[in-house]
Amino acid sequence: MRTDAPKLAVVVEHRSPVKIRPSSFHPRDAAVVGGAAAASLALTWLLYSQILPFHGLPGFLLMWAAFDFLIYYVAVRETQGRVVARDRTMAAIITVVSIAIVIPLVLILGYVTLKGLRFLRLAFFTTTMASVGPESPTTQTGGLGAIVGTLEQVAIAMVISVPLGVLTAIYLNEVKGRLVRPTRIFVDAMSGVPSIVAGLFIYTVIVANGHGFSGFAAALALSILMLPTVTRTCEVVLRLVPDGLREASLAMGAPEWRTTWGVILPTARTGIITAMILGVARVVGETAPLIMTAFGSATLNLNPFSGPQAALSLSSFQLFGSSQTADVQRAWVFAFVLLSIVLILFVAARLQGERRRR
Amino acid sequence: MVRTEDRLDAALGDAHAPATLDAEDVHAWFGDHHVLGDITLSMPANSITSLIGPSGCGKSTFLRILNRMHELVPDASLAGSIALNGIDIYGPNVRATDVRRRIGMVFQKPNPFPAMTVAGNVLSGLKLCGMKTDDPDAVVERCLHRAGLWNELKNRLDRPGGALSGGQQQRLCIARSLAVEPQVLLMDEPCSALDPTSTRRIEDTMRELVDTVTIVIVTHNMQQAQRISDRCAFFNVDEGQPGGIVEIDTTERIFTDPSDPRTADYVHGRFG
Amino acid sequence: MPTTEERPQAARPATRREIVVVRTRPDRIFRRLAASAGALTLVILFLIGLFLCVKGLPAIKDQGWAFFTTQVWNPPPRGNEFGIAALMWWTIVVALIALVIAVPISIAAALFVTEFAPRRMRRPLTSLIDLLAAVPSLIYGMWGAAYLRPRMVGLSAWLGKYLGFLPIFKPTTAFPIYGPSAFVAGVVVSLMVVPIVTSVVREVFSQVPPGEKEGAFALGGTRWGMVRAVVLPFGRGGIVGGSMLGLGRALGETIAILLIVSPLFQIRLNIIEAGAIPVAPLIANNFGESSGIALSALLAAGFVLFVVTLLVNVGASTVIARSRSGSGVEI
Helix, strand or coil: CCCCCCCCCCCCCCCCCCCECCCCCCHHHHHHHHHHHHHHHHHHHHHHHHHCCCCCHHHHHHHHHHHHHHHHHHHHHHHHCHHHHHHHHHHHHHHHHHHHCHHHHHHHHHHHHHHHHHCCCHHHHCCEHHHCCCCCCCCCCCEHHHHHHHHHHHHHHHHHHHHHHHHHHHHHHHHCCCCHHHHHHHHHHHHCCCHHHHHHHHHHHHHHHHHCCEHHHHHHHHHHHHHHHHHHHHHHHHHHCCHHHHHHHHHCCCCHHHHHHHHHHHHCHHHHHHHHHHHHHHHCCCCHHHHCCCECCCCCCCCCCCECECCHHHHHHHHHCCCCHHHHHHHHHHHHHHHHHHHHHHHHHHHHHHHHHC | CEECCHHHHHHHCCCCCCCCEEEEEEEEEECCEEEEEEEEEEECCCCEEEEECCCCCCHHHHHHHHCCCHHHCCCEEEEEEEEECCEECCCCCCCHHHHHHHEEEECCCCCCCCCCEHHHHHHHHHHHHCCEECCHHHHHHHHHHHCCCHHHHCCCCCCECCCCCHHHHHHHHHHHHHHCCCCEEEEECCCCCCCHHHHHHHHHHHHHHCCCCEEEEECCCHHHHHHHCCEEEEEECCCCCCEEEEEEEEHHHHHHCCCCHHHHHHHCCCCC | CCCCCCCCCCCCCCCCCCCCCCCCHHHHHHHHHHHHHHHHHHHHHHHHHHHHHHHHHHHHHHHCCHHHHCCCEECCCCCCEECCHHHHHHHHHHHHHHHHHHHHHHHHHHHHHHHHCCHHHHHHHHHHHHHHHHCCHHHHHHHHHHHHHHHHHHHHHHHHHHCCCCCCCCCCCCCCCECCEHHHHHHHHHHHHHHHHHHHHHHHHCCCCHHHHHHHHHCCCCHHHHHHHHHHHHCHHHHHHHHHHHHHHHHHCCHHHHHHCCCCCCCCCCCCEECCCCHHHHHHHHHHHCCCHHHHHHHHHHHHHHHHHHHHHHHHHHHHHHCCCHHHCCC
């Protein structure tokens, strides 16, 4: 049987074909979802208010969700069979659980903002806790010492760990010596060191050895915590630099160090900045190691190398543990400022990451 | 031997009837890119239809439209209708999972499930479709027989599905597809990654299967198309145009006396 | 003209030439520098272990093996008996509670992001989950103590009343106190663990070979069916490794737990009643007032914690790297 002859260019109203995008979700399915939600809501309300001795929103939501999944499963199973019921119900559970993760985040951010913003004043940034006495109003909080402390400690930690981290990443990715695999294992191991252990270590080596508490000791402890983050991120970044660039440079006769310094690192620059931001975000909120290295202080200590120093996280923690309610409320101010800094760093890191993608 | 929740499947008609596939005015897009245009093709029951033509003209895309795999790609859309024994598989009451059970597919790169044994692989389709059987061992034996693997593997049914040679893996995939008792089997260049011996074995399998299953195969191997298929559809694409069918005919006529010069050029190796 | 006949040569094996790399001086310095940086990591780890062990030894010597079996914590000057039994118990209990809550949630979140979510939702949700990791643990602790803990008293009481037949909920006194418990601490720590486990598992799930997924769909499988048949088996190593990483994090968490629990130097099965004291919070709490043997005891406890978390973390990396799914994963 022959095919039709190729279609002639007849002047016919050529209807453009109607696109369809088949979907597995039909209006009838939406009705089932809505019906199950409504039914479970009614059931939960009934039980909650009339029969069971519970109260409180979280319990209500949980029970509503549980009944919703159950009713939905049974409804779909009766109309479409067990396989589809399982698929739809699991999809619903997974969706609800994943979106519910956002709830604690919102709660925390909201709560800290509410409690912290309330007593935050401009003087926070210009005075220290030394000017705050037991009779001072709650609105009077002095964060200057803590801010200076955090800034200096993190800055010193960066100066130590960023070059080290970049160098280690270079070793892992460019030099590729014999000890690459063990080194990578050690970097991973180091990222798991609990922050308090890092603090203890620096305490025994530096503080207890006659040097006393200082911001520098805190910075050392922070760099132990920062180093693995910086190293790992830099390693990923270096790996993303195309081999072609390396080969082009080497083929021109450039030595390895010049290739790395002149070609690889500049190419990876935005990624390295991201690594730095991530490293800082990692350590800026650390409290435990600071307890035994910086120790905390009510006065302004500009010298990180001698004498105890305050920090945002440390001051917040110490004030929170005070028996005076005013101090506890002040702790939230410190916490709010700290959280804001972390959020800014987080967003900055994301934006850097985006820039790199372009 | 295997049961399914038949009342739900009823929208597609008798699950054991010989199946004819009819494509009418089928178009395909990826986003706004129009990749297939105006495909009208009839694939008769219990026959082997092969889709031939140069790379990139949409044969695989068309195949994937036949078992509703095309819509799994984000931004993909289509137009036209595909009828299984007269029932549009894209109809509003038809579920894609039911269509894929009735219209199976074997892929270019064998893809057995490595985490399951050989027997587990064969039965995996039943589990995925919610089909029950009283005698799983019998199902495994029957399907491996039909795929020509029983003698080789009957003592190795608990080996992992990934630990087989390429040809064996592909035949295992065929056995796996057969377990759900499809009416149509689509094959997307099933032998292109295999050696000639395995290829021939699979072609023998296809000849035996066609008594119970309608087969549609995409192939670049024209000798293969000549050997096994009853009808051929020659696809082609011009630059900037969506792919389309140039000619459809019995295999004999396509290869000995094609009516379109482009077909003649292709089957005589002058391009593609 | 006759061509010269080639004398058949005895087959000589091709000898490989050794390639000698001669580097310039700056390059050698460069390589040494990079290598030292890499070695520094090992040196620091080693030193940490060394110092903690050495400084902690006096306390262990003081108590002998009882250091590992004694539950009370009464070092000089208050007493003369102290051990890490209760400490290790509560460390593990809080970490386990956190994992039991976090791992299923993380798997669900990872599945959602890779398989179920509309494309547009993926990056925002991933960022939100990562944001959970950025919040400092101090903030978790303060929020947990001020907001969550009072609100969980009701739930704890309910569990004690209606599910009290389970040993972990069974009341141990006539008027139990709820609030500063391992349960609440575990819930808060789980929030910190979720992003860690999710990140690893998500990365692993995204590497499932598409061919296998297609195979499952082509057989008529639904999305959940495909996940069970293909994604979950493939991701098993990543799930285990990610959970171990989360475990390591939970074992070492200090400040958040410190702010929530009240110490109880006793091994007890009930987790909802007040009282729990893992190692790290104890060290942070007692540090200021300890010296001599008491300080040495804290250091010894810190050493044990260091070793345990080290093993867990290295184990996690190995499991992930060795699994079928993990060879390409960055953790």
